[in-house]
Amino acid sequence: MGTHRTRSEHAARAQEFDAFVAGAAGRLLHVATLLTTETRIRNPYAHALLTAALAHTYAVRDRGGDEDPYALTRDVLALRFARTAWRHRAGRGGILGVLTPRERLVLVLRLYEGVPEEQTAALLGLPETRIRAVHARAVARLRSAGAREAA
Numbered sequence: 001m002g003t004h005r006t007r008s009e010h011a012a013r014a015q016e017f018d019a020f021v022a023g024a025a026g027r028l029l030h031v032a033t034l035l036t037t038e039t040r041i042r043n044p045y046a047h048a049l050l051t052a053a054l055a056h057t058y059a060v061r062d063r064g065g066d067e068d069p070y071a072l073t074r075d076v077l078a079l080r081f082a083r084t085a086w087r088h089r090a091g092r093g094g095i096l097g098v099l100t101p102r103e104r105l106v107l108v109l110r111l112y113e114g115v116p117e118e119q120t121a122a123l124l125g126l127p128e129t130r131i132r133a134v135h136a137r138a139v140a141r142l143r144s145a146g147a148r149e150a151a
Contacts, residue, residue, distance in 0.1 A: 013061070017057075017058055017061065017069075020069050020070070021054060024069075024070050024073070025050070025054070028050055028053070028054075028070075028073055028074065028077060029043070029046060029047070029050050031074060031077060031108060031112065031113065032045075032046035032047070032049045032050045032077055032081070033046040034096060034104065034108045034112060035049070035077075035078075035081045035101075035104055035105060035108055036049070036081070037094050037096050037097045037104070039094075049077055049080050049081055049084075050077060052076075052080055053073045053074075053076040053077040053080060054073060056073075056076045057069055057072050057073045057076065060072070074113060074115075075123055078105060078109060078123060078124075079123070079124075081101070081105060082101070082102075082105060082124065085101030085102065085105070086101075095142060095145060095146070096108075096142075098141055098142070098145045099138050099141055099142070102134055103134055103137060103138035103141065104138070105124070106120060106124075106131055106134045106135050106138060107135065107138045107139070107142075109123075110131075110135055117131050117132065117135075
């Protein structure tokens, strides 16, 4: 049978999760905003992605895994973005707006979040060579867009 938690144990776990959200939500919202290419002021898709990812993390945190809640939330956020990327096909602005959703996802995970190539490949279900190719193409497109803006 399942274990029964006391009210104080539930309260302690809720406080622990609240502390995690207080410390990590800003950075995670920035990740979501980079992915959706929305502005920091107006970012409803980014908020929706983050809310869903945090809800998932909260729901699965009691399953006994010792997984880092930040990494779990970031991964869920990335996968939710990947599944709904067709909504974000056309960038809403900024330098990352010139990239495709997959390019933005790989670039944000690799460069902004520092997720290793093999971990990014495993998360997205792609071969490492594909991750390298998408990353290289994204960097080239950003350089090209930066050169056009400078000219």
